[in-house]
Amino acid sequence: MEYMSQEGYDKLLAELKQMVNVELPNVREAIAEARDKGDLSENFEYHAAKREQSRLLGRIRFKQKVLENARVIDKSTLKSEGIGLLSKVEMTNLANNNHMTYTLVSPNEANLREGKISIKSPIAQALLNKKAGDIVEVHVPAGTLKLQVVSCE
Numbered sequence: 037m038e039y040m041s042q043e044g045y046d047k048l049l050a051e052l053k054q055m056v057n058v059e060l061p062n063v064r065e066a067i068a069e070a071r072d073k074g075d076l077s078e079n080f081e082y083h084a085a086k087r088e089q090s091r092l093l094g095r096i097r098f099k100q101k102v103l104e105n106a107r108v109i110d111k112s113t114l115k116s117e118g119i120g121l122l123s124k125v126e127m128t129n130l131a132n133n134n135h136m137t138y139t140l141v142s143p144n145e146a147n148l149r150e151g152k153i154s155i156k157s158p159i160a161q162a163l164l165n166k167k168a169g170d171i172v173e174v175h176v177p178a179g180t181l182k183l184q185v186v187s188c189e
Contacts, residue, residue: 038106041122044145045108052099055092063089102144118165121155124189125163130171130182159183 040048063085070082111122119125119140126137138153140163146154153160159181162174166185174181 038102038142038144039109039121040106040142040145041111042108044142045103045106048099048103048106048144052096052103055096055099059092060089060096063092118167119163119185119188120165126186126188127163127172127183128186130184135186 066085067082067089070079070085073079073081076082109121121140121142124137124139126135128135138151138159140155140160141152143154143156146152146157155161155164158176159174162172162183163185166172166188168185168187170185172183172185174183
């Protein structure tokens with residue numbers, strides 16, 4: 037079971053619809069065009085289109101499985117005693133005084149550009165159940181980070 041926000045669920049559903057309704061028909065059309073060109077054993081376009089179809093069908097099955105097992109959670113029903121799923125956390129790296137703000141989301145919603153990190157990431161795991169003012173040591177591949185939680189919503 038995968039917990040996610042309504043926004044993440046809707047985005048995943050839109051991606052799935054795009055793949056099924058637009059991308060898959062385009063790939064099938066490309067296969068049909070390549071098949072019309074003759075000998076399939078030496079037809080690069082046909083083999084490339086078949087590979088693309090296979091890749092696309094795999095992505096479609098994966099997204100269907102995620103949506104099938106998804107449970108949309110309402111942020112208003114979550115406890116706000118500490119940091120958890122869908123918490124927006126502002127923190128400071130004590131080594132370089134760099135300020136960061138992240139929202140903890142499910143792995144399928146994670147997007148660093150949008151400021152969303154996976155609840156399963158080392159930073160998120162270290163932040164779970166912490167409160168504003170707490171100092172956390174996080175072991176990451178680059179070493180150890182010392183972070184101070186400034187605020188959490």
